[in-house]
Amino acid sequence: QKEVEQNSGPLSVPEGAIASLNCTYSDRVSQSFFWYRQYSGKSPELIMSIYSNGDKEDGRFTAQLNKASQYVSLLIRDSQPSDSATYLCAVRLRGYQKVTFGTGTKLQVIP
């Protein structure tokens, strides 16, 4: 089982809709969770970090964490064509500094 799993997609949503991206992780001692956005040919950039169960909102983005079920999700409200990118889920284990990434979900927002 991979440490961090994501559906590769592509996930296609119409402009203005809510995009829901999901990620599961295998290690229960995972402590910190991150969502990165990566445009084609560019480097990953951090969108959100979340450390506690529940929701964390930042503008159009909401990260949701459920440690009991070992999943973390990212919701993008009012999706825009500029949101079209690959979204990477990343996890850091308690006591470690290194971060493990999922393979990413490609999101396509259709105008």
Next chain:
Amino acid sequence: TAGITQAPTSQILAAGRSMTLRCTQDMRHNAMYWYRQDLGLGLRLIHYSNTAGTTGKGEVPDGYSVSRANTDDFPLTLASAVPSQTSVYFCASSEGQGQNTEAFFGQGTRLTVV
């Protein structure tokens, strides 16, 4: 603001040759990392350094070496390149303290080994 700078941005390298990918950060972050990114495999950790003077092996360390002589620099060396090392290489850094360990990435080096 510079953040993390990688050099070169791209390189074509003959198999068997050696090469050093350079990475410099100006954020005074303690931790630095080297990842490679391949289609379908995502970002895989090659080597990391929690602080200057220390290094550790990641998920795919074979064929690569690193050093961390100071806080700012974290070069990655391929001693004898092979075609399977064709990839996009990303250097990253993080503060490395407490929970706030989100990683910030350089612009990447696209390496082709022929």
